Amino acid sequence: MHIYAFGSVCRGEVDVSSDIDMLAIVDGYDSRFNPSDYSVYSYERINDLWGQGNPFAWHLFLESKMVYSQDDVDYLQSIGEPGTYKSGITDCEKFREIFLSAKKSIDSSALTEIFDLSSVFLAVRNFATCYSLHAGKAPDFSRNSAKNLSIYSIPIDDPTYSLFERARVLCTRGLGEILSPAEIDKAKITLNEIDSWMIEILEIIKNGIYGRV
Template identity: 50%
Template sequence: MHIYAFGSICRGEIDKGSDVDLLACVDGPAPHIDTEKYSVYQYGRLRALWEEGNPFAWHLHLESKLLFASDGSDFLERLGVPAVYAQGDGDCEKFRVLYERSFDAVSQSSNSATFHLSCIFLAVRNFATCHSLTLGEPIFSRRSPLLVNPSLDISSEAFSILTRARLLSTRGYGEPIMSNEIDAAIEAVRVVPQWMQALRSQKLS
């Protein structure tokens, strides 16, 4: 078994909403490991992700730290550099569609607004991350939409609402999103389609 920390704690980007991402690498079924606390992957699956150039492989390659090794080795380090990420177009399109569906849903009804805003956050963050990985300059930060070039033209307040919605939906943590904040977030994210198009046009130019 190998255990790693990865993500925000390894890049020094932690705040009250951060958790500690833990990866357990195992060679078979591991019912004794709490999957609420660990992402559990078998060694063969991780090798396959490396061979695919999967974004998660790149995330672990760039932002993980070994905490425990039953054999004294660093398994992820031995895997070397992941293959080139080649799924950028398909992945970006998937997150563009997620944005569109979530925006339409939250615009038409306030029911499940926090969930839909959470999905919008996921869409813009992962779109930015996949785009940056396509360029060979990966940004895995939750603030990736604000760190790419061009950045998402959205106020820090509006981006904070989206971030809070994500934390509320995934961890049940944070203050509820008020109706006026929902309206503000909907108005702010109207620029997302143009931003996504500008990013991918940059990639193609």
């Protein structure tokens, strides 16, 4: 059994809305670990992710901190660097589809606006993370990944970006103030800009143009 912390606590990005992401690597089912508190993986699955060069594997390899080892070995470091990440186009297209689904829902109904804005944040953050990893630059797994792409950063201002982040925290942790109708409208009017940004990034990936980032 090996236990790791990962995420914002390991990057030093902790604030009042942060949680602590924990990973447990175990042999088979282990009732001691509640999936609501831990990401629980078998050794076989971790090795599969490493071989695939999966973004989560790179995240763990670069940013996790070991908390406990039953054999005094840092297992994640012992298996070496993950394989080359090769699914950037597919993954970015997948997260754009999540974005488009949330955008369609927002355009058709006001009943789930905050949830849909939360989904937009999830899609945008993961889209940017996958791009940063695929482009061969320093991969960015932070909540601000979409703002850290130099000239290809998401073309919305920080206050507006924070509205999407607030929606995400509200939906996942139940923390923070409910977004006002005016704040929701402010976020909604940027959706076409976000889509154009995603389309541009996808074109960059498909054409292999990374030098200017």
